[in-house]
Each structure stands twice: as structure tokens, then as C-alpha cells.
Amino acid sequence: MKKILHIISSPRGAASFSIKLGNAIIEKLKAEYPGSTVKETDLVNQHFPHLEEAHLTSFFTPAESRTPENIIAVKHSDDAIQDILDADIIVIGAPMYNFTIHSALKAWLDHIVRAGVTFKYDENGAEGLIKGKKVYIAETTGAIYTEGPMQPFDFIEPYLKTILSHIGLTDITIFRIEGTAIPGIQDTAVEKGISSIILN
Ligand SMILES: Cc1cc2nc3c(=O)[nH]c(=O)nc-3n(C[C@H](O)[C@H](O)[C@H](O)COP(=O)(O)O)c2cc1C
Numbered sequence: 464m465k466k467i468l469h470i471i472s473s474p475r476g477a478a479s480f481s482i483k484l485g486n487a488i489i490e491k492l493k494a495e496y497p498g499s500t501v502k503e504t505d506l507v508n509q510h511f512p513h514l515e516e517a518h519l520t521s522f523f524t525p526a527e528s529r530t531p532e533n534i535i536a537v538k539h540s541d542d543a544i545q546d547i548l549d550a551d552i553i554v555i556g557a558p559m560y561n562f563t564i565h566s567a568l569k570a571w572l573d574h575i576v577r578a579g580v581t582f583k584y585d586e587n588g589a590e591g592l593i594k595g596k597k598v599y600i601a602e603t604t605g606a607i608y609t610e611g612p613m614q615p616f617d618f619i620e621p622y623l624k625t626i627l628s629h630i631g632l633t634d635i636t637i638f639r640i641e642g643t644a645i646p647g648i649q650d651t652a653v654e655k656g657i658s659s660i661i662l663n
Pocket residue numbers: 473474475478479480481482557558559560561562563603604605606607643644
């Protein structure tokens with residue numbers, strides 16, 4: 464039995480390919496680990512806030528000195544980090560918007576990457592402080608990035624691998640539905656992506 468956190472960052476609801484792919488990953492996880500529970504966080508519909516001065520002020524104010532306003536401001540970040548700490552497995556839906564992740568997912572990342580909380584610097588450099596979690600990324604793209612001329616322009620995979628590893632989430636597997644905008648490929652893209660899911 465595992466605790467699964469499903470992060471959604473597509474605004475497309477029932478039509479979303481990344482939600483479909485994320486759900487397919489979760490179905491396989493539930494089959495592998497009966498009794499698993501899922502917490503779903505929809506960053507777009509929940510209007511996860513972009514990082515503003517109030518958040519930063521609160522991050523850099525020691526907990527015991529925070530004002531009531533600081534405490535409200537830091538809650539998005541604290542709750543999002545707690546969700547990660549509570550989970551064994553994190554499934555992140557990552558639709559491609561303009562060659563990278565949706566800004567709602569970037570906002571969430573900006574709130575969970577916190578000096579002294581999820582990573583620290585010491586004489587050896589940066590160390591991620593979240594240990595022992597598995598991450599699956601459900602990446603969906605209109606074009607194809609695993610081969611061919613567009614390959615250098617997938618900024619999602621290198622970015623997510625870098626930022627998640629920075630906070631200690633180093634065990635990352637990416638599954639994709641790609642070519643959803645390409646005639647001749649789009650008809651089989653979903654089936655191909657879902658059948659590529661092999662848990663590790
Ligand atoms: C505003 C917008 C920007 C997009 N930008 C790209 C892009 O840069 N590259 C790409 O391959 N597909 C792009 N797409 C296509 C989406 O990545 C594709 O539809 C994907 O399935 C979206 O995932 P979702 O269905 O979960 O929302 C874009 C789609 C929209 C609506």
C-alpha cells in the first residue's frame with residue numbers, strides 16, 4: 464500500500480492527455496500496491512499562487528518570528544511540502560505549453576524549493592533534503608521530442624529532472640504521450656503512451 468500524490472497542471476480537465484496519462488500510471492500503481500491512496504492536487508483550478516513578496520518575506524522569517532500575515536503567506540508552501548513528505552510516490556502531470564511546463568506547475572515548484580527546508584547548502588554544495596520518494600512524470604506534447612528535429616527543444620525533461628533532484632527527488636521516470644497535434648500520429652498517441660507505462 465502506497466500513498467500517491469497526483470499533481471495536475473493542465474487546464475483542459477476531462478480532455479487533458481496529461482491527466483489521462485497520470486491516471487493510467489496511478490491505475491498501474493494501485494494494481495501493484497493494492498489499497499494505495501491518492502491525493503489529487505489540481506494546481507490550475509486551485510489557482511496555486513505565483514511567488515510574491517509576501518511569500519518570500521515569510522520564507523526568510525524564522526518561524527517563531529512570523530506575523531499572522533507571514534503565517535498565512537507561507538501556508539501554500541508548507542502544505543505543498545507536507546503533501547510531498549506524506550507521499551511515497553508522486554505523479555506529476557506535465558503538459559507542454561510553449562516548450563516548457565505550465566506556469567501553475569512552475570508556481571508550485573517555486574513554493575516547494577525552499578532553502579533550509581527542502582534543500583540546503585554546505586561546504587560540499589547543495590543537498591536535497593527530501594529522501595526516498597519515487598516520482599513519475601506524465602509529459603504530454605503536441606509534437607515529438609524523443610527523436611527527430613524537435614529533440615533539443617523539450618525543456619520539460621531536463622528542467623524537471625534538475626529541479627526535483629535539487630530537493631532530493633532523484634528517482635524520476637518519465638512517460639509520454641507525444642505527437643497529439645500531428646496528423647497520422649495523434650490517433651494512436653494516447654494508446655501508445657499508456658501502453659509504454661512499465662513501473663520500476
Ligand atoms: C497554449 C498552448 C501551447 C502549446 N505549446 C506547445 C509546444 O510548445 N510544444 C508542443 O509540442 N505542444 C504544445 N502544445 C500542445 C500541448 O502540449 C498538447 O496539447 C498536450 O497534450 C497538452 O497536455 P494536456 O492535454 O494535458 O493539457 C501547446 C498547447 C497549447 C494549448
